[in-house]
Amino acid sequence: MTETALLVLLNLTWQIAALALLALGLAIVFGLLRILNMAHGEFVMLGAYAHVLTAQLGLPPLMAVPLCLALVGLAALLVERLVVRHLYDRMFDSLLATWALSILMREAVELVWGRAYRNVALPVEGVTELGLVGYPTYRLLVIAAIAGFFLVLWVWYRRSLTGVRLRAMVSNPALARASGINTARLSAMAFVTGCLCAGMAGLILAPVMAVEPNMGLDALIRSFFALVVGGLGTLEGLAIGVAVVGGLQAGLSAALSQTAGYLGVLILAILFLWRRPDGIYRRR
Amino acid sequence: MLSLRDISVGYGDTLVLRDVSLALQPGQVLGVIGRNGTGKSTLARLIGGELRPATGQITLEGRDIAAMPPWVRARAGIAVMPQTDMVFDALTVAENLALMGRVDLGEAGERFPRITERLTQLAGSMSGGERKILGFVRAMLAPARLVVLDEPSEGVQAENIAHMQALVAAARVRGVAVVLMEQNIAMVEALADVVIGLDSGGIIYHATGDQIDRADMLEAISL
Numbered sequence: 001m002t003e004t005a006l007l008v009l010l011n012l013t014w015q016i017a018a019l020a021l022l023a024l025g026l027a028i029v030f031g032l033l034r035i036l037n038m039a040h041g042e043f044v045m046l047g048a049y050a051h052v053l054t055a056q057l058g059l060p061p062l063m064a065v066p067l068c069l070a071l072v073g074l075a076a077l078l079v080e081r082l083v084v085r086h087l088y089d090r091m092f093d094s095l096l097a098t099w100a101l102s103i104l105m106r107e108a109v110e111l112v113w114g115r116a117y118r119n120v121a122l123p124v125e126g127v128t129e130l131g132l133v134g135y136p137t138y139r140l141l142v143i144a145a146i147a148g149f150f151l152v153l154w155v156w157y158r159r160s161l162t163g164v165r166l167r168a169m170v171s172n173p174a175l176a177r178a179s180g181i182n183t184a185r186l187s188a189m190a191f192v193t194g195c196l197c198a199g200m201a202g203l204i205l206a207p208v209m210a211v212e213p214n215m216g217l218d219a220l221i222r223s224f225f226a227l228v229v230g231g232l233g234t235l236e237g238l239a240i241g242v243a244v245v246g247g248l249q250a251g252l253s254a255a256l257s258q259t260a261g262y263l264g265v266l267i268l269a270i271l272f273l274w275r276r277p278d279g280i281y282r283r284r
Numbered sequence: 285m286l287s288l289r290d291i292s293v294g295y296g297d298t299l300v301l302r303d304v305s306l307a308l309q310p311g312q313v314l315g316v317i318g319r320n321g322t323g324k325s326t327l328a329r330l331i332g333g334e335l336r337p338a339t340g341q342i343t344l345e346g347r348d349i350a351a352m353p354p355w356v357r358a359r360a361g362i363a364v365m366p367q368t369d370m371v372f373d374a375l376t377v378a379e380n381l382a383l384m385g386r387v388d389l390g391e392a393g394e395r396f397p398r399i400t401e402r403l404t405q406l407a408g409s410m411s412g413g414e415r416k417i418l419g420f421v422r423a424m425l426a427p428a429r430l431v432v433l434d435e436p437s438e439g440v441q442a443e444n445i446a447h448m449q450a451l452v453a454a455a456r457v458r459g460v461a462v463v464l465m466e467q468n469i470a471m472v473e474a475l476a477d478v479v480i481g482l483d484s485g486g487i488i489y490h491a492t493g494d495q496i497d498r499a500d501m502l503e504a505i506s507l
C-alpha cells in the first residue's frame with residue numbers, strides 16, 4: 001500500500017513538474033506582454049524536433065540542446081520582428097496572428113519531416129531506487145531541474161535589475177520608457193525567452209510525448225488551462241495553476257481513466273473562466 | 285538648452301497646440317500655466333517624447349530630438365514626472381527609486397521622511413499625495429539636465445509643496461533646467477524665471493523675471 005501511495009505521489013510530482021515546464025513559456029509571454037501566444041505549442045513542437053534534426057545530422061544526442069536553442073531562438077526572433085512587434089497592445093490581433101503562425105509552423109514542419117510519429121529515446125535510461133520503489137531516473141532528473149529552474153527564475157525576477165525593469169514595464173510602460181528603459185528591446189527579449197522555454201519544454205519532454213507536427217495543440221491547451229486556473233501572468237499563479245490542474249488530471253487519471261482526467265481539467269477550466277477569470281492567484 | 289520652434293502637436297488629426305515656440309536656458313525654471321485641457325500635459329508629453337510634433341522643431345542643446353524615442357531622451361538627460369501614473373504601482377518604493385539609478389536619496393530623503401520610511405512598501409498602496417511625492421522625487425533624482433514636472437503639487441499638503449519648491453530651487457542652482465506645469469500660481473510665482481500661459485491652442489501669456497505678476501497669471505488661467 002505504501003509503495004502504491006509513494007508511486008502515486010511521484011507520478012503526481014512528475015505530472016505537475018512537466019506541466020509547469022510546458023506552461024512556463026506561455027505564462028512568460030502572456031504575463032509580460034499580454035499576448036496569448038497561440039503558436040506556443042508549435043514552439044514546443046519545434047523544440048521536440050531538435051532531436052530529430054540532431055539524429056539526421058548524425059550529431060551526438062546532447063547537441064540537441066544548442067540546436068534547439070538556435071532553431072527556436074531564431075524562429076522566435078524572426079516572428080517577433082515580423083509579426084508580434086507590431087501587435088503589442090492589440091490582444092485580439094496578436095491572437096489571430098499567432099494562430100495563423102501556428103498553422104504555418106505545423107505545415108512547415110510537416111513539409112520537412114513528414115507526418116509520422118517520431119520516437120525519441122530517453123537520454124538517461126534506468127531506474128533509481130528510492131527505498132520502497134524505483135522511479136525512472138530521467139523523470140527524477142527533470143523534476144529536480146524544473147524545481148531548481150523555477151526557484152532561480154523567481155529569485156531573478158524579484159531581485160535582479162532586469163527583473164525590476166520587466167515588472168516596471170508591465171506596471172507602467174510609458175513611465176518605463178520615460179525612465180530610460182528600452183521597452184521594445186525588453187519585450188522582444190521576453191518573447192524570445194518565452195519561446196525558448198517552450199522549445200526547451202519540447203526538447204526535455206519529447207521522450208515521453210508523441211512527437212508529430214500536431215503535438216502543439218495539446219501542449220497549448222494544457223498550458224492554457226493551467227494559466228486560467230492559476231491566474232494569468234504571474235509565476236506564483238502558474239505554480240498554483242499547474243499544481244491544481246496537474247494534480248487533478250493525474251489524480252482522476254489514476255483513479256478513473258485518462259478521459260476522466262482530461263474531462264475534469266476541462267470542466268475546472270471552464271468553471272474558472274466563467275466564475276473567476278482572474279484565477280486563484282490575483283495580481284497585486 | 286531646450287528649444288521649440290513653431291511646434292504643432294495633438295492626438296490624431298486634432299491639434300492641441302499650434303505654432304508654439306519657446307526656449308529655455310540651463311538653470312532656468314519655465315512655468316507653464318493654464319486651465320484644465322489647455323495642453324499642459326500635451327506639452328509635457330511632447331518634451332518627453334511620448335508625442336511627436338505634427339510640425340515644427342524641437343531641439344535639445346542644438347540637437348533635433350523630434351524623432352528620438354522617450355527612452356533615449358531619458359538617457360540624454362530629460363526626466364519627466366507625468367501628471368498621472370507617475371510611479372510604478374506594482375513596484376516597491378525602493379524599486380521605483382532604484383530604476384533612477386539611485387540608492388541614496390540625499391536632501392530629498394531628509395525633506396520627505398515618509399519616502400525613506402516606506403522603502404519596502406508597494407507604491408500602489410500609498411496615498412495620492414504620497415505617490416505624487418514619490419514621482420516628484422524620482423524625477424528630481426534622475427541624472428537629468430532637464431526636468432519636466434506635470435502638476436507636482438496637485439493633492440500635496442502645503443508643507444510638502446514647500447519642500448518640493450526647495451528641491452527645485454536647489455536643482456536650478458546645479459544648472460538643471462525645469463519645466464513646471466502648474467495650476468498652483470503661488471508655486472509658479474516662487475520658482476519661475478519665465479512663465480507662459482496656454483489657452484486655445486497657443487501661448488496667451490508670456491512674462492519673464494520681474495514682469496511675472498500673480499494677478500496677471502490668475503487672470504490668464506481664468507479666461
Ligand SMILES: Nc1ncnc2c1ncn2[C@@H]1O[C@H](COP(=O)(O)OP(=O)(O)O)[C@@H](O)[C@H]1O
Pocket residue numbers: 295300318319320321322323324325326327
Ligand atoms: N490621449 C489623448 N487623446 C486625445 N485627446 C487628448 C488626449 N489627452 C488629452 N487630450 C485632449 O487634449 C487637450 C489638452 O489636454 P491636456 O494636455 O491633458 O491639458 P492639461 O494638461 O492642460 O489639462 C484636451 O482637450 C484633451 O481632451
Ligand SMILES: [Mg+2]
Pocket residue numbers: 321324325326367434435
Ligand atoms: Mg494636465
